[in-house]
Amino acid sequence: MQNSLSAYTKKYDDLNYGLSFADGHIVRFYERILKYKLDFKAGNMLDFGCGNGVHSAFFKSKGYQCFGV
Numbered sequence: 077m078q079n080s081l082s083a084y085t086k087k088y089d090d091l092n093y094g095l096s097f098a099d100g101h102i103v104r105f106y107e108r109i110l111k112y113k114l115d116f117k118a119g120n121m122l123d124f125g126c127g128n129g130v131h132s133a134f135f136k137s138k139g140y141q142c143f144g145v
Contacts, residue, residue: 102131120142121141122145123135123144123145124145126144129144
C-alpha cells in the first residue's frame, strides 16, 4: 500500500496538480461562509495570500470579482 501511496503522491506533485485545482476543503469553507452565513451570492472578494491565484480563479468562475494579495 505504501508503494502505491508514494507513487500517486509523486505523480500528483510532478504534474503540479496542487497548483492547478482549487482545494476542495478551502472552497467548501468559503462557499459556506459566503452563501449561508453572510448571504453573499456574488460580489467582490479579497484573497489574502493568493499564491498562484487558483482559488481566486475558482471564485471568479462563480461570479465573484476577486482581488489577490
